[in-house]
Amino acid sequence: MDSSRFSETATVTDSNPEPRTSAEAGAGRPGPTISFGAEGPAKSLKPAREVGNVALESLHAYYGSNHAVRGVSLGFPAGKVTAIIGPSGCGKSTMVRCINRMHEEIPGARAEGKVMLDEIDLYDPSIDIVAVRRSVGMVFQKPNPFPTMSVIDNVTAGLRLTGASRSEMDDRGREALVGAGLWEEVKDRLKGPGTGLSGGQQQRLCIARALAVDPEVMLMDEPCSALDPVATLKIEELIGELKERVTIVIVTHNMQQAARVADTTAFMLGGELVEVGATDKLFTNPDDDRTEQYVTGKFG
Amino acid sequence: MSPGEGHALMLDRGNLKRRNRVNRVVTISSTAAALFAVAVLVIVVTSVVTKGIGAISLHFLTTPMGLFGDTSGGISNAIVGTAIIVGIAAVMAIPIGLLVAIYTTEFAPPRIGHAVRFALDLLNGVPTIITGIFVYGLIVVPQKHQSGFAGSVALAIIMLPIVARTAQEVLTLVPATLKEAAHALGIARWRTTVRVTLPTAAGGLITGALLSVARVAGETAPLILVCSIFGQGVLTEPGQALASIPVFIFQSSESPSPEAHTQAWAAASILIAFVLVLNVVARAFYARSRKRMGA
Numbered sequence: 280m281d282s283s284r285f286s287e288t289a290t291v292t293d294s295n296p297e298p299r300t301s302a303e304a305g306a307g308r309p310g311p312t313i314s315f316g317a318e319g320p321a322k323s324l325k326p327a328r329e330v331g332n333v334a335l336e337s338l339h340a341y342y343g344s345n346h347a348v349r350g351v352s353l354g355f356p357a358g359k360v361t362a363i364i365g366p367s368g369c370g371k372s373t374m375v376r377c378i379n380r381m382h383e384e385i386p387g388a389r390a391e392g393k394v395m396l397d398e399i400d401l402y403d404p405s406i407d408i409v410a411v412r413r414s415v416g417m418v419f420q421k422p423n424p425f426p427t428m429s430v431i432d433n434v435t436a437g438l439r440l441t442g443a444s445r446s447e448m449d450d451r452g453r454e455a456l457v458g459a460g461l462w463e464e465v466k467d468r469l470k471g472p473g474t475g476l477s478g479g480q481q482q483r484l485c486i487a488r489a490l491a492v493d494p495e496v497m498l499m500d501e502p503c504s505a506l507d508p509v510a511t512l513k514i515e516e517l518i519g520e521l522k523e524r525v526t527i528v529i530v531t532h533n534m535q536q537a538a539r540v541a542d543t544t545a546f547m548l549g550g551e552l553v554e555v556g557a558t559d560k561l562f563t564n565p566d567d568d569r570t571e572q573y574v575t576g577k578f579g
Numbered sequence: 580m581s582p583g584e585g586h587a588l589m590l591d592r593g594n595l596k597r598r599n600r601v602n603r604v605v606t607i608s609s610t611a612a613a614l615f616a617v618a619v620l621v622i623v624v625t626s627v628v629t630k631g632i633g634a635i636s637l638h639f640l641t642t643p644m645g646l647f648g649d650t651s652g653g654i655s656n657a658i659v660g661t662a663i664i665v666g667i668a669a670v671m672a673i674p675i676g677l678l679v680a681i682y683t684t685e686f687a688p689p690r691i692g693h694a695v696r697f698a699l700d701l702l703n704g705v706p707t708i709i710t711g712i713f714v715y716g717l718i719v720v721p722q723k724h725q726s727g728f729a730g731s732v733a734l735a736i737i738m739l740p741i742v743a744r745t746a747q748e749v750l751t752l753v754p755a756t757l758k759e760a761a762h763a764l765g766i767a768r769w770r771t772t773v774r775v776t777l778p779t780a781a782g783g784l785i786t787g788a789l790l791s792v793a794r795v796a797g798e799t800a801p802l803i804l805v806c807s808i809f810g811q812g813v814l815t816e817p818g819q820a821l822a823s824i825p826v827f828i829f830q831s832s833e834s835p836s837p838e839a840h841t842q843a844w845a846a847a848s849i850l851i852a853f854v855l856v857l858n859v860v861a862r863a864f865y866a867r868s869r870k871r872m873g874a
Contacts, residue, residue, distance in 0.1 A: 379763060381759070381762065381763055384759070384762055386688075386689065408765075409765040409767065410765070411765075412762065412763055412764060412765035413764075413765040416763065416764075417763040419756060419759065419760065419763075421756060423754070423756040423757055423759070423760045425757060425760070425761075425775055425779070426757070426779055426871040426872070427775075427778040427779055427781075427871065436761070436764060436766070436774075436775075437764035437765065437766065440761070440764070440766040440767075440770050440771075440774050441764070441765055441766060441767075474871075485760070488760075488764065489763070489764070492764060492765065
């Protein structure tokens with residue numbers, strides 16, 4: 280059982296040792312899929328959202344001699360959703376991939392500048408790249424569950440393959456599925472193949488997989504571009520819930536999506552940050568002419 | 580003329596007829612080439628089987644061959660010998676081939692990967708008689724006698740580039756997005772390889788290994804050099820020379836006796852059947868693998 284989440288119930292039921300208590304505890308609680316209030320599963324994962332502030336300080340990224348990101352300084356506050364918009368090739372994906380240091384996986388690619396997660400520079404030589412990836416999760420364009428693994432094995436892959444103990448895995452895996460709004464849909468087919476789910480479910484499985492390692496930040500690189508509108512809507516609702524527990528940075532080509540999910544939106548062009556501000560303001564009354572032209576569909 | 584006369588669609592642009600003609604010629608000739616390839620296979624298999632079927636019997640499969648010129652025996656010692664020689668070769672070549680493929684596709688810098696690939700292609704192109712002479716000098720001469728082990732080494736050298744090259748092809752088919760997902764979870768590189776990449780590619784890797792076995796099971800030239808003078812009865816000690824199906828076919832076909840020729844055809848039928856079965860099994864594994872990789 281999920282001991283951490285049920286610990287309060289356990290102290291109450293100590294004086295009332297009836298066999299039905301555990302069933303009651305499960306039935307009596309607000310459905311774990313719905314509530315993300317003060318007592319929701321979010322709380323058991325992270326006590327307070329004081330952590331998870333990300334700040335880029337004059338970040339440059341290169342592919343060989345191609346200067347893809349040109350000195351971006353930008354903050355991603357904890358508890359908020361920040362959207363990055365801009366035309367194809369503007370460096371938005373590259374910039375986001377610098378935050379979990381995935382950029383440098385590409386041969387010939389390198390980054391300069393600072394990426395601060397709270398007080399820590401993720402590019403400091405003393406930083407373990409594995410620790411970076413566990414603090415900063417990522418969801419990709421196309422759902423990419425591991426095809427040889429079951430649903431539950433997919434969710435716990437990050438734990439299993441980084442050496443977590445078996446005992447905590449089932450709980451963490453279930454918690455992550457609940458967090459990704461997928462538990463009700465897959466609880467009867469946890470042992471089935473992850474690739475047997477629908478596209479939208481697969482993407483939420485990937486979100487659960489990223490949540491399971493308990494990151495402070497979640498990067499989403501066009502997470503809905505391969506999904507139909509209904510699946511997209513579900514992911515967008517999920518993003519609204521998840522921001523309580525992880526800082527969310529979402530790259531999107533879809534400006535309506537940015538408007539729906541993001542508290543803050545940043546507009547990039549040619550590797551540079553043009554403008555960042557409250558989403559409403561950026562879409563209705565931007566300061567920069569280029570932003571206005573882009574959001575009104577004049578180019579891009 | 581037709582009602583569409585003068586319409587842009589009806590204008591004769593001069594070369595339409597010619598293009599249609601070229602199209603027809605190429606379609607027909609490529610279809611004919613494909614039929615020819617299939618026909619060759621059918622002719623080879625049917626002629627081998629019809630000529631050998633008379634000698635195939637349980638006795639043939641379960642009795643060791645007689646002394647030279649005596650055609651009352653069978654090929655049990657050759658079947659056992661081929662199994663041992665090819666088995667040892669597979670044990671040597673498949674793990675090394677897989678490791679080479681994993682290194683070049685997952686870990687090596689691109690330039691080294693290309694160099695290794697090129698070297699493997701060259702090794703694959705070496706005539707097998709050369710491999711046989713090499714192993715003859717390497718093992719048979721110092722030991723002063725032939726051995727099944729020497730045969731295994733020769734076959735392993737022939738297998739290695741086949742295993743490695745097919746494994747490379749299969750590993751590069753594993754979607755980069757899966758490796759990316761694993762890296763983004765903080766999973767170490769070697770662990771990603773062992774737990775994500777290899778299981779995803781497993782079917783294709785098995786296919787490559789099986790095809791390499793099928794390829795060397797009928798290899799004759801190196802075995803004639805390093806493993807063809809063997810004793811009577813079913814031998815299993817790889818330190819001494821062992822009988823093998825290809826060498827049996829070769830030696831029987833050299834014999835003046837028509838019965839021996841029939842036995843050669845029969846052994847050839849057995850060999851072809853084995854290779855066909857291996858190919859079918861290999862295809863099944865490959866189909867499974869492609870499904871996993873979303874191809």
